[in-house]
Amino acid sequence: MRLSRFFLPILKENPKEAEIVSHRLMLRAGMIRQEAAGIYAWLPLGFRVLKKIEQIVREEQDRSGALELLMPTLQLADLWRESGRYDAYGPEMLRIADRHKRELLYGPTNEEMITEIFRAYVKSYKNLPLNLYHIQWKFRDEQRPRFGVMRGREFLMKDAYSFDLNEAAARVAYNKMFVAYLRTFARMGLKAIPMRAETGPIGGDLSHEFIVLAETGESGVFINRDVLDLPVPGEDVDYESDLTPIIKQWTSVYAATEDVHDAARFEQEVPEAKRLNTRGIEVGQIFYFGTKYSEPMKAMVAGPDGVDVPIHGGSYGVGVSRLLGAIIEACHDDAGIKWPEAVAPFRAVVLNLKQGDAAVDAACEKLYAELQAKGVDVLYDDTDQRAGAKFAAADLIGIPWQIMIGPKGLADGKVELKRRSDGSRETMSPADAVARLV
Numbered sequence: 001m002r003l004s005r006f007f008l009p010i011l012k013e014n015p016k017e018a019e020i021v022s023h024r025l026m027l028r029a030g031m032i033r034q035e036a037a038g039i040y041a042w043l044p045l046g047f048r049v050l051k052k053i054e055q056i057v058r059e060e061q062d063r064s065g066a067l068e069l070l071m072p073t074l075q076l077a078d079l080w081r082e083s084g085r086y087d088a089y090g091p092e093m094l095r096i097a098d099r100h101k102r103e104l105l106y107g108p109t110n111e112e113m114i115t116e117i118f119r120a121y122v123k124s125y126k127n128l129p130l131n132l133y134h135i136q137w138k139f140r141d142e143q144r145p146r147f148g149v150m151r152g153r154e155f156l157m158k159d160a161y162s163f164d165l166n167e168a169a170a171r172v173a174y175n176k177m178f179v180a181y182l183r184t185f186a187r188m189g190l191k192a193i194p195m196r197a198e199t200g201p202i203g204g205d206l207s208h209e210f211i212v213l214a215e216t217g218e219s220g221v222f223i224n225r226d227v228l229d230l231p232v233p234g235e236d237v238d239y240e241s242d243l244t245p246i247i248k249q250w251t252s253v254y255a256a257t258e259d260v261h262d263a264a265r266f267e268q269e270v271p272e273a274k275r276l277n278t279r280g281i282e283v284g285q286i287f288y289f290g291t292k293y294s295e296p297m298k299a300m301v302a303g304p305d306g307v308d309v310p311i312h313g314g315s316y317g318v319g320v321s322r323l324l325g326a327i328i329e330a331c332h333d334d335a336g337i338k339w340p341e342a343v344a345p346f347r348a349v350v351l352n353l354k355q356g357d358a359a360v361d362a363a364c365e366k367l368y369a370e371l372q373a374k375g376v377d378v379l380y381d382d383t384d385q386r387a388g389a390k391f392a393a394a395d396l397i398g399i400p401w402q403i404m405i406g407p408k409g410l411a412d413g414k415v416e417l418k419r420r421s422d423g424s425r426e427t428m429s430p431a432d433a434v435a436r437l438v
Ligand SMILES: Nc1ncnc2c1ncn2[C@@H]1O[C@H](COS(=O)(=O)NC(=O)[C@@H](N)CS)[C@@H](O)[C@H]1O
Pocket: 108, 109, 110, 111, 140, 142, 149, 150, 151, 152, 153, 155, 157, 158, 159, 160, 202, 282, 283, 284, 285, 315, 316, 317, 318, 319, 320, 321, 322
């Protein structure tokens, strides 16, 4: 992509409304634009990252055996009356009337709708287990949307829903999602710690939040530092095997949010040197809620004995749009964002340090073409800004690799390769730079 042809409205100044670094950097890097409180337009650079994050979530859901579908954002109020949540959900629910005065709502979550779809087709335990998920926009009319995409009103969520014959089988589904979440966040360069959590409006009696440590996080957390070094299951993990050893390993080390923290146990169990009390960002939450929805909504299957029973359900959410903020909170420095390679909007950026110099322009065009030909997602800063502005922009938007091409280096047949994450630089031939990035 040529920067001269891209749409990247970088801001020179720090926007005053931004209170946390991720919000500030997403605005400055031209990734999002607020259209209303808690409602954002995703500009090209931000949208590229959103799609990369979404794709990692999708791959790990699919690996676990979940099946992707897509439900609408708008739902009938009557559906929520069946579960009794229409009134209970409260002011966060955006209620809409259509031209025929039919009562609709902009879905904050989809337990009722997925249960309606399930009960329409599945009548026998032989069709279980089933885990259906989608990646869809949600609306929650937050009293105080803030921190940019971290607490928006319209936001992108992956929400999965499992259906099983009984609690034991539902726990197997829960464990699969637990492992899928460990893998998902690790692939984004995050350490997301599973912690027992309150279940709130979703319901049920078993829930874990996945929390990324960050000073600006909304959740207070208490952990045994050992949890930060636990191994994440590999891509060869066998989802049909018994996953309880993994769950046990990750839940036997103390890690709790402030609302379920047990101070006495923390003191007793965790050696002083290993105690960490900090804050964190909830990037995902998983729930087991039994028959909370299947009972009132009559989502039944005939069991092995032929008797109809309500299914046991669970739901599993990931804050896809929130993750951009969480990743930036965890990966930035004073110069800007430091995208982990797996989610970066581009893998490399070519910086022409003397636009208009025939030899430098030719070398940049050649390198840009070679990288593209080899499938490298590359941005070419071919603008006529001076070098200093190009360095600052490249650092701000956080592309993992910068290739600087200037007349002096070129005279020696060299370019400079800079790694954004640690600032390390190497001088090498253009061919070697291509080889490093392929
Ligand atoms: N206002 C918000 N803005 C951005 N992300 C949010 C917001 N509210 C929740 N999220 C993200 O969405 C994830 C799932 O939301 S949730 O309420 O915990 N769970 C559910 O809605 C369940 N239905 C899971 S399918 C959260 O872990 C969080 O990362």
